[in-house]
Amino acid sequence: MKIGFFDSGLGGLFLLKKVIKVLPQYDYLFLADLRQSPYGNRSPQVIYDFTREAAEYLFKNDCQIIILACNTASALALRKLQQEYLSTSYPGRRLLGVVVPTIEEVLKYKIKRLGILATKATIESGVYIKEIRKLNSKIRVFQYSAPLLVSLIENNSLRWAEPILRAYLKPLVSKKVEAIILGCTHYAVLKKRVQKIVGPKIKVISQEEIIPQKLADYLARHPEIAGKLSKTGKIIFETTDLGADFCQIAKKWFGKNIDLKLVAY
Ligand code: DGL
Numbered sequence: 001m002k003i004g005f006f007d008s009g010l011g012g013l014f015l016l017k018k019v020i021k022v023l024p025q026y027d028y029l030f031l032a033d034l035r036q037s038p039y040g041n042r043s044p045q046v047i048y049d050f051t052r053e054a055a056e057y058l059f060k061n062d063c064q065i066i067i068l069a070c071n072t073a074s075a076l077a078l079r080k081l082q083q084e085y086l087s088t089s090y091p092g093r094r095l096l097g098v099v100v101p102t103i104e105e106v107l108k109y110k111i112k113r114l115g116i117l118a119t120k121a122t123i124e125s126g127v128y129i130k131e132i133r134k135l136n137s138k139i140r141v142f143q144y145s146a147p148l149l150v151s152l153i154e155n156n157s158l159r160w161a162e163p164i165l166r167a168y169l170k171p172l173v174s175k176k177v178e179a180i181i182l183g184c185t186h187y188a189v190l191k192k193r194v195q196k197i198v199g200p201k202i203k204v205i206s207q208e209e210i211i212p213q214k215l216a217d218y219l220a221r222h223p224e225i226a227g228k229l230s231k232t233g234k235i236i237f238e239t240t241d242l243g244a245d246f247c248q249i250a251k252k253w254f255g256k257n258i259d260l261k262l263v264a265y
Pocket of ligand 1: 007008009011012037039040041070071072073085100119122150183184185186
């Protein structure tokens with residue numbers, strides 16, 4: 001059985017690229033819902049429905065475990081899917097998100113003032129604040145939503161990003177945060193730009209630096225899951241919409257030519 005990787009768009013490829021460096025032996029099925037992305041400005045119910053449909057597709061296609069490589073889906077759908085869908089529809093399978101593993105790692109840095117930059121839906125869900133509070137009640141958390149960034153990134157329009165990014169980061173910098181979590185898998189592509197804007201004193205945390213090791217640790221702790229995974233090192237890339245631009249972006253972000261296959265569910 002495979003490891004499923006889901007993102008609304010292609011940002012999850014940054015994560016997958018690093019995951020296969022750490023865990024090259026497994027088989028992966030990557031799915032991007034490009035037909036309906038971006039999710040970040042949509043309502044909670046719609047994000048939940050889209051994520052559930054994607055999860056259903058990945059489970060039906062032989063995924064033992066699915067990583068929601070999307071903060072928006074992790075924020076709005078993960079908990080409910082785990083509680084209301086997984087145990088009845090696919091008991092024994094696993095659905096993991098990216099928010100809690102990121103927080104667990106970042107709290108080790110002993111930061112007192114933390115900034116979060118994420119999509120509108122992720123910020124409005126309050127998931128980062130809620131999950132951080134469960135583990136540490138003292139840390140001050142400041143969050144800001146960046147509704148335009150995913151569209152700029154997916155449309156290969158980063159030349160317009162600079163002033164927008166500055167405006168989104170200003171409220172966090174003015175709160176004197178010591179670190180900023182890039183709480184959207186697409187923002188990995190902005191890491192250097194963000195670092196340049198906020199300066200060297202603020203640590204910029206991108207999830208592809210954290211999630212691969214967290215997944216490896218999870219599989220080491222759960223041999224009953226890892227033992228069901230096939231190991232031929234094959235990766236399948238699928239999307240619900242396919243344009244020439246998507247293929248080019250996917251190649252750029254994943255670092256090599258990939259065969260994106262169009263699917264419907
Ligand atoms: N990569 C998704 C995330 O991590 C992008 C969200 C979107 O589609 O707006 O939140």
